[in-house]
Amino acid sequence: MNKLKLVYFDIDGARGEAARLAMVIGGVPFADDRVKFADWPDRKADTPFGALPVLELDGQTVAQSNGINRYVGKLAGLYPDDAWQAALCDEAMDAVEEVATRVWSTMSLPAAEKKAQRESLAAGPLAFSLDRLQLRLVAHGGQYFADGRLTVADLKVFVWISHLRSGRLDHVPVDLPDRVAPRLVEHHDRVKEHPAVKAYYAGRKVAA
Known part of the structure:
Protein backbone atom coordinates (compact mmCIF):
# COMPACT_ATOMS: atom_id res chain seq x y z
CA MET A 1 0.00 0.00 0.00
CA ASN A 2 1.26 3.46 -0.83
CA LYS A 3 1.99 5.82 2.01
CA LEU A 4 -0.91 7.71 3.51
CA LYS A 5 -0.82 11.46 4.03
CA LEU A 6 -2.72 13.10 6.86
CA VAL A 7 -3.35 16.77 6.24
CA TYR A 8 -4.08 18.76 9.38
CA PHE A 9 -3.10 21.95 11.11
CA ASP A 10 0.31 22.30 12.72
CA ILE A 11 -0.98 21.69 16.23
CA ASP A 12 -0.66 18.76 18.61
CA GLY A 13 -4.31 18.16 19.32
CA ALA A 14 -7.88 18.70 18.12
CA ARG A 15 -9.58 16.76 15.33
CA GLY A 16 -6.54 15.31 13.54
CA GLU A 17 -4.61 14.08 16.55
CA ALA A 18 -6.37 10.78 17.23
CA ALA A 19 -5.60 9.62 13.67
CA ARG A 20 -1.97 10.63 14.05
CA LEU A 21 -1.69 8.69 17.28
CA ALA A 22 -3.44 5.64 15.85
CA MET A 23 -0.97 5.41 12.99
CA VAL A 24 1.97 5.96 15.31
CA ILE A 25 0.77 3.24 17.70
CA GLY A 26 -0.05 0.82 14.89
CA GLY A 27 3.17 1.44 12.99
CA VAL A 28 1.27 2.64 9.91
CA PRO A 29 3.59 4.75 7.72
CA PHE A 30 2.17 8.17 6.92
CA ALA A 31 3.23 11.65 5.90
CA ASP A 32 2.25 14.22 8.50
CA ASP A 33 1.34 17.29 6.43
CA ARG A 34 1.04 20.03 9.04
CA VAL A 35 -0.67 23.08 7.59
CA LYS A 36 0.36 26.47 8.91
CA PHE A 37 -2.60 28.68 9.74
CA ALA A 38 -1.22 31.38 7.44
CA ASP A 39 -1.33 28.89 4.54
CA TRP A 40 -4.83 27.61 5.23
CA PRO A 41 -6.79 30.14 3.10
CA ASP A 42 -4.83 29.05 0.02
CA ARG A 43 -5.38 25.34 0.70
CA LYS A 44 -8.98 25.39 1.90
CA ALA A 45 -10.56 25.19 -1.55
CA ASP A 46 -8.70 21.96 -2.28
CA THR A 47 -10.36 20.09 0.59
CA PRO A 48 -13.60 18.10 0.15
CA PHE A 49 -15.61 20.08 2.71
CA GLY A 50 -13.48 23.18 3.26
CA ALA A 51 -12.12 21.77 6.49
CA LEU A 52 -9.39 19.57 7.97
CA PRO A 53 -8.37 16.82 8.62
CA VAL A 54 -8.13 15.15 5.24
CA LEU A 55 -6.55 11.77 4.55
CA GLU A 56 -4.95 11.21 1.15
CA LEU A 57 -4.05 7.95 -0.60
CA ASP A 58 -3.16 7.38 -4.25
CA GLY A 59 -4.60 10.71 -5.34
CA GLN A 60 -7.89 10.15 -3.50
CA THR A 61 -9.09 11.87 -0.35
CA VAL A 62 -11.41 11.21 2.54
CA ALA A 63 -12.52 13.83 5.05
CA GLN A 64 -14.39 13.96 8.37
CA SER A 65 -12.36 13.12 11.45
CA ASN A 66 -14.26 10.09 12.70
CA GLY A 67 -14.38 8.50 9.25
CA ILE A 68 -10.61 8.95 9.09
CA ASN A 69 -10.27 7.54 12.60
CA ARG A 70 -12.20 4.42 11.64
CA TYR A 71 -10.13 3.85 8.52
CA VAL A 72 -6.72 4.31 10.14
CA GLY A 73 -7.97 2.47 13.22
CA LYS A 74 -8.61 -0.60 11.06
CA LEU A 75 -5.15 -0.34 9.51
CA ALA A 76 -3.56 0.05 12.94
CA GLY A 77 -5.54 -2.74 14.63
CA LEU A 78 -7.27 -0.17 16.83
CA TYR A 79 -10.85 -0.58 15.63
CA PRO A 80 -13.11 -3.48 16.66
CA ASP A 81 -14.01 -6.28 14.24
CA ASP A 82 -17.20 -7.07 16.15
Missing part, protein backbone atom coordinates in the same frame (compact mmCIF):
# COMPACT_ATOMS: atom_id res chain seq x y z
CA ALA A 83 -20.10 -4.93 14.91
CA TRP A 84 -21.46 -4.15 18.39
CA GLN A 85 -18.06 -3.20 19.77
CA ALA A 86 -17.49 -1.05 16.67
CA ALA A 87 -20.76 0.74 17.44
CA LEU A 88 -19.58 1.41 21.00
CA CYS A 89 -16.32 2.77 19.61
CA ASP A 90 -18.25 5.06 17.26
CA GLU A 91 -20.55 6.16 20.07
CA ALA A 92 -17.69 7.56 22.13
CA MET A 93 -16.07 9.26 19.15
CA ASP A 94 -19.34 10.83 18.02
CA ALA A 95 -20.14 12.02 21.54
CA VAL A 96 -16.82 13.88 21.66
CA GLU A 97 -17.28 15.30 18.17
CA GLU A 98 -20.77 16.55 18.97
CA VAL A 99 -19.83 18.56 22.05
CA ALA A 100 -16.45 19.64 20.69
CA THR A 101 -18.18 21.12 17.64
CA ARG A 102 -20.38 23.19 19.92
CA VAL A 103 -17.35 24.52 21.78
CA TRP A 104 -15.29 25.20 18.65
CA SER A 105 -18.22 27.02 17.01
CA THR A 106 -17.62 29.85 19.49
CA MET A 107 -14.06 30.49 18.27
CA SER A 108 -14.83 33.57 16.14
CA LEU A 109 -17.46 35.16 18.36
CA PRO A 110 -16.92 38.63 19.85
CA ALA A 111 -15.16 38.42 23.22
CA ALA A 112 -18.17 39.06 25.45
CA GLU A 113 -20.41 36.66 23.55
CA LYS A 114 -17.71 33.99 23.48
CA LYS A 115 -17.28 34.27 27.24
CA ALA A 116 -21.01 33.96 27.87
CA GLN A 117 -21.50 31.03 25.52
CA ARG A 118 -18.47 29.09 26.74
CA GLU A 119 -19.39 29.55 30.37
CA SER A 120 -22.89 28.33 29.55
CA LEU A 121 -21.52 25.34 27.62
CA ALA A 122 -19.10 24.44 30.40
CA ALA A 123 -21.84 24.50 33.03
CA GLY A 124 -24.37 22.65 30.89
CA PRO A 125 -23.74 20.55 27.76
CA LEU A 126 -20.01 20.10 28.29
CA ALA A 127 -20.32 18.98 31.90
CA PHE A 128 -23.22 16.71 30.92
CA SER A 129 -21.22 15.15 28.06
CA LEU A 130 -18.22 14.47 30.30
CA ASP A 131 -20.43 12.86 32.92
CA ARG A 132 -22.16 10.63 30.37
CA LEU A 133 -18.88 9.62 28.73
CA GLN A 134 -17.61 8.66 32.16
CA LEU A 135 -20.71 6.54 32.78
CA ARG A 136 -20.19 4.76 29.44
CA LEU A 137 -16.56 4.09 30.27
CA VAL A 138 -17.50 2.61 33.63
CA ALA A 139 -20.31 0.56 32.07
CA HIS A 140 -17.77 -1.03 29.72
CA GLY A 141 -15.35 -1.97 32.48
CA GLY A 142 -13.71 1.34 33.35
CA GLN A 143 -10.56 0.87 31.29
CA TYR A 144 -11.55 1.29 27.65
CA PHE A 145 -14.60 2.41 25.69
CA ALA A 146 -14.93 -0.66 23.48
CA ASP A 147 -13.61 -4.16 22.83
CA GLY A 148 -11.85 -4.37 26.22
CA ARG A 149 -8.73 -2.80 24.72
CA LEU A 150 -7.27 0.41 23.34
CA THR A 151 -9.16 1.68 20.28
CA VAL A 152 -9.41 4.93 18.37
CA ALA A 153 -12.30 5.86 20.69
CA ASP A 154 -9.86 6.00 23.59
CA LEU A 155 -7.51 8.15 21.56
CA LYS A 156 -10.33 10.54 20.62
CA VAL A 157 -11.40 10.95 24.25
CA PHE A 158 -7.77 11.25 25.37
CA VAL A 159 -7.15 14.13 22.96
CA TRP A 160 -10.36 15.88 24.06
CA ILE A 161 -9.54 15.65 27.76
CA SER A 162 -6.01 16.89 27.05
CA HIS A 163 -7.48 19.89 25.26
CA LEU A 164 -9.96 20.72 28.02
CA ARG A 165 -7.21 20.60 30.66
CA SER A 166 -4.66 22.53 28.60
CA GLY A 167 -5.93 26.03 29.34
CA ARG A 168 -6.18 26.83 25.63
CA LEU A 169 -9.97 27.18 25.81
CA ASP A 170 -10.77 30.54 27.33
CA HIS A 171 -13.65 30.56 29.82
CA VAL A 172 -13.70 26.76 30.17
CA PRO A 173 -12.31 25.80 33.60
CA VAL A 174 -9.22 23.62 33.25
CA ASP A 175 -10.33 21.51 36.19
CA LEU A 176 -13.75 20.74 34.71
CA PRO A 177 -12.88 17.13 33.74
CA ASP A 178 -11.29 16.52 37.15
CA ARG A 179 -14.39 17.76 38.96
CA VAL A 180 -17.04 16.23 36.72
CA ALA A 181 -15.43 13.07 35.36
CA PRO A 182 -12.38 11.89 37.33
CA ARG A 183 -12.55 8.45 35.72
CA LEU A 184 -12.00 10.10 32.34
CA VAL A 185 -8.93 11.82 33.75
CA GLU A 186 -7.64 8.45 34.97
CA HIS A 187 -8.34 7.08 31.48
CA HIS A 188 -6.46 10.03 29.95
CA ASP A 189 -3.45 9.41 32.17
CA ARG A 190 -3.47 5.70 31.30
CA VAL A 191 -3.47 6.40 27.56
CA LYS A 192 -0.77 9.03 28.05
CA GLU A 193 1.50 6.35 29.55
CA HIS A 194 1.15 4.02 26.56
CA PRO A 195 4.76 3.53 25.41
CA ALA A 196 4.11 4.67 21.83
CA VAL A 197 2.11 7.71 22.94
CA LYS A 198 4.72 8.65 25.50
CA ALA A 199 7.54 8.30 22.98
CA TYR A 200 5.64 10.29 20.34
CA TYR A 201 5.07 13.31 22.57
CA ALA A 202 8.59 13.12 23.97
CA GLY A 203 9.84 13.34 20.39
CA ARG A 204 7.50 16.24 19.71
CA LYS A 205 8.66 17.87 22.97
CA VAL A 206 5.11 18.75 23.95
CA ALA A 207 2.89 17.78 26.85
CA ALA A 208 -0.07 15.51 26.19
Whole structure:
Protein backbone atom coordinates (compact mmCIF):
# COMPACT_ATOMS: atom_id res chain seq x y z
CA MET A 1 0.00 0.00 0.00
CA ASN A 2 1.26 3.46 -0.83
CA LYS A 3 1.99 5.82 2.01
CA LEU A 4 -0.91 7.71 3.51
CA LYS A 5 -0.82 11.46 4.03
CA LEU A 6 -2.72 13.10 6.86
CA VAL A 7 -3.35 16.77 6.24
CA TYR A 8 -4.08 18.76 9.38
CA PHE A 9 -3.10 21.95 11.11
CA ASP A 10 0.31 22.30 12.72
CA ILE A 11 -0.98 21.69 16.23
CA ASP A 12 -0.66 18.76 18.61
CA GLY A 13 -4.31 18.16 19.32
CA ALA A 14 -7.88 18.70 18.12
CA ARG A 15 -9.58 16.76 15.33
CA GLY A 16 -6.54 15.31 13.54
CA GLU A 17 -4.61 14.08 16.55
CA ALA A 18 -6.37 10.78 17.23
CA ALA A 19 -5.60 9.62 13.67
CA ARG A 20 -1.97 10.63 14.05
CA LEU A 21 -1.69 8.69 17.28
CA ALA A 22 -3.44 5.64 15.85
CA MET A 23 -0.97 5.41 12.99
CA VAL A 24 1.97 5.96 15.31
CA ILE A 25 0.77 3.24 17.70
CA GLY A 26 -0.05 0.82 14.89
CA GLY A 27 3.17 1.44 12.99
CA VAL A 28 1.27 2.64 9.91
CA PRO A 29 3.59 4.75 7.72
CA PHE A 30 2.17 8.17 6.92
CA ALA A 31 3.23 11.65 5.90
CA ASP A 32 2.25 14.22 8.50
CA ASP A 33 1.34 17.29 6.43
CA ARG A 34 1.04 20.03 9.04
CA VAL A 35 -0.67 23.08 7.59
CA LYS A 36 0.36 26.47 8.91
CA PHE A 37 -2.60 28.68 9.74
CA ALA A 38 -1.22 31.38 7.44
CA ASP A 39 -1.33 28.89 4.54
CA TRP A 40 -4.83 27.61 5.23
CA PRO A 41 -6.79 30.14 3.10
CA ASP A 42 -4.83 29.05 0.02
CA ARG A 43 -5.38 25.34 0.70
CA LYS A 44 -8.98 25.39 1.90
CA ALA A 45 -10.56 25.19 -1.55
CA ASP A 46 -8.70 21.96 -2.28
CA THR A 47 -10.36 20.09 0.59
CA PRO A 48 -13.60 18.10 0.15
CA PHE A 49 -15.61 20.08 2.71
CA GLY A 50 -13.48 23.18 3.26
CA ALA A 51 -12.12 21.77 6.49
CA LEU A 52 -9.39 19.57 7.97
CA PRO A 53 -8.37 16.82 8.62
CA VAL A 54 -8.13 15.15 5.24
CA LEU A 55 -6.55 11.77 4.55
CA GLU A 56 -4.95 11.21 1.15
CA LEU A 57 -4.05 7.95 -0.60
CA ASP A 58 -3.16 7.38 -4.25
CA GLY A 59 -4.60 10.71 -5.34
CA GLN A 60 -7.89 10.15 -3.50
CA THR A 61 -9.09 11.87 -0.35
CA VAL A 62 -11.41 11.21 2.54
CA ALA A 63 -12.52 13.83 5.05
CA GLN A 64 -14.39 13.96 8.37
CA SER A 65 -12.36 13.12 11.45
CA ASN A 66 -14.26 10.09 12.70
CA GLY A 67 -14.38 8.50 9.25
CA ILE A 68 -10.61 8.95 9.09
CA ASN A 69 -10.27 7.54 12.60
CA ARG A 70 -12.20 4.42 11.64
CA TYR A 71 -10.13 3.85 8.52
CA VAL A 72 -6.72 4.31 10.14
CA GLY A 73 -7.97 2.47 13.22
CA LYS A 74 -8.61 -0.60 11.06
CA LEU A 75 -5.15 -0.34 9.51
CA ALA A 76 -3.56 0.05 12.94
CA GLY A 77 -5.54 -2.74 14.63
CA LEU A 78 -7.27 -0.17 16.83
CA TYR A 79 -10.85 -0.58 15.63
CA PRO A 80 -13.11 -3.48 16.66
CA ASP A 81 -14.01 -6.28 14.24
CA ASP A 82 -17.20 -7.07 16.15
CA ALA A 83 -20.10 -4.93 14.91
CA TRP A 84 -21.46 -4.15 18.39
CA GLN A 85 -18.06 -3.20 19.77
CA ALA A 86 -17.49 -1.05 16.67
CA ALA A 87 -20.76 0.74 17.44
CA LEU A 88 -19.58 1.41 21.00
CA CYS A 89 -16.32 2.77 19.61
CA ASP A 90 -18.25 5.06 17.26
CA GLU A 91 -20.55 6.16 20.07
CA ALA A 92 -17.69 7.56 22.13
CA MET A 93 -16.07 9.26 19.15
CA ASP A 94 -19.34 10.83 18.02
CA ALA A 95 -20.14 12.02 21.54
CA VAL A 96 -16.82 13.88 21.66
CA GLU A 97 -17.28 15.30 18.17
CA GLU A 98 -20.77 16.55 18.97
CA VAL A 99 -19.83 18.56 22.05
CA ALA A 100 -16.45 19.64 20.69
CA THR A 101 -18.18 21.12 17.64
CA ARG A 102 -20.38 23.19 19.92
CA VAL A 103 -17.35 24.52 21.78
CA TRP A 104 -15.29 25.20 18.65
CA SER A 105 -18.22 27.02 17.01
CA THR A 106 -17.62 29.85 19.49
CA MET A 107 -14.06 30.49 18.27
CA SER A 108 -14.83 33.57 16.14
CA LEU A 109 -17.46 35.16 18.36
CA PRO A 110 -16.92 38.63 19.85
CA ALA A 111 -15.16 38.42 23.22
CA ALA A 112 -18.17 39.06 25.45
CA GLU A 113 -20.41 36.66 23.55
CA LYS A 114 -17.71 33.99 23.48
CA LYS A 115 -17.28 34.27 27.24
CA ALA A 116 -21.01 33.96 27.87
CA GLN A 117 -21.50 31.03 25.52
CA ARG A 118 -18.47 29.09 26.74
CA GLU A 119 -19.39 29.55 30.37
CA SER A 120 -22.89 28.33 29.55
CA LEU A 121 -21.52 25.34 27.62
CA ALA A 122 -19.10 24.44 30.40
CA ALA A 123 -21.84 24.50 33.03
CA GLY A 124 -24.37 22.65 30.89
CA PRO A 125 -23.74 20.55 27.76
CA LEU A 126 -20.01 20.10 28.29
CA ALA A 127 -20.32 18.98 31.90
CA PHE A 128 -23.22 16.71 30.92
CA SER A 129 -21.22 15.15 28.06
CA LEU A 130 -18.22 14.47 30.30
CA ASP A 131 -20.43 12.86 32.92
CA ARG A 132 -22.16 10.63 30.37
CA LEU A 133 -18.88 9.62 28.73
CA GLN A 134 -17.61 8.66 32.16
CA LEU A 135 -20.71 6.54 32.78
CA ARG A 136 -20.19 4.76 29.44
CA LEU A 137 -16.56 4.09 30.27
CA VAL A 138 -17.50 2.61 33.63
CA ALA A 139 -20.31 0.56 32.07
CA HIS A 140 -17.77 -1.03 29.72
CA GLY A 141 -15.35 -1.97 32.48
CA GLY A 142 -13.71 1.34 33.35
CA GLN A 143 -10.56 0.87 31.29
CA TYR A 144 -11.55 1.29 27.65
CA PHE A 145 -14.60 2.41 25.69
CA ALA A 146 -14.93 -0.66 23.48
CA ASP A 147 -13.61 -4.16 22.83
CA GLY A 148 -11.85 -4.37 26.22
CA ARG A 149 -8.73 -2.80 24.72
CA LEU A 150 -7.27 0.41 23.34
CA THR A 151 -9.16 1.68 20.28
CA VAL A 152 -9.41 4.93 18.37
CA ALA A 153 -12.30 5.86 20.69
CA ASP A 154 -9.86 6.00 23.59
CA LEU A 155 -7.51 8.15 21.56
CA LYS A 156 -10.33 10.54 20.62
CA VAL A 157 -11.40 10.95 24.25
CA PHE A 158 -7.77 11.25 25.37
CA VAL A 159 -7.15 14.13 22.96
CA TRP A 160 -10.36 15.88 24.06
CA ILE A 161 -9.54 15.65 27.76
CA SER A 162 -6.01 16.89 27.05
CA HIS A 163 -7.48 19.89 25.26
CA LEU A 164 -9.96 20.72 28.02
CA ARG A 165 -7.21 20.60 30.66
CA SER A 166 -4.66 22.53 28.60
CA GLY A 167 -5.93 26.03 29.34
CA ARG A 168 -6.18 26.83 25.63
CA LEU A 169 -9.97 27.18 25.81
CA ASP A 170 -10.77 30.54 27.33
CA HIS A 171 -13.65 30.56 29.82
CA VAL A 172 -13.70 26.76 30.17
CA PRO A 173 -12.31 25.80 33.60
CA VAL A 174 -9.22 23.62 33.25
CA ASP A 175 -10.33 21.51 36.19
CA LEU A 176 -13.75 20.74 34.71
CA PRO A 177 -12.88 17.13 33.74
CA ASP A 178 -11.29 16.52 37.15
CA ARG A 179 -14.39 17.76 38.96
CA VAL A 180 -17.04 16.23 36.72
CA ALA A 181 -15.43 13.07 35.36
CA PRO A 182 -12.38 11.89 37.33
CA ARG A 183 -12.55 8.45 35.72
CA LEU A 184 -12.00 10.10 32.34
CA VAL A 185 -8.93 11.82 33.75
CA GLU A 186 -7.64 8.45 34.97
CA HIS A 187 -8.34 7.08 31.48
CA HIS A 188 -6.46 10.03 29.95
CA ASP A 189 -3.45 9.41 32.17
CA ARG A 190 -3.47 5.70 31.30
CA VAL A 191 -3.47 6.40 27.56
CA LYS A 192 -0.77 9.03 28.05
CA GLU A 193 1.50 6.35 29.55
CA HIS A 194 1.15 4.02 26.56
CA PRO A 195 4.76 3.53 25.41
CA ALA A 196 4.11 4.67 21.83
CA VAL A 197 2.11 7.71 22.94
CA LYS A 198 4.72 8.65 25.50
CA ALA A 199 7.54 8.30 22.98
CA TYR A 200 5.64 10.29 20.34
CA TYR A 201 5.07 13.31 22.57
CA ALA A 202 8.59 13.12 23.97
CA GLY A 203 9.84 13.34 20.39
CA ARG A 204 7.50 16.24 19.71
CA LYS A 205 8.66 17.87 22.97
CA VAL A 206 5.11 18.75 23.95
CA ALA A 207 2.89 17.78 26.85
CA ALA A 208 -0.07 15.51 26.19
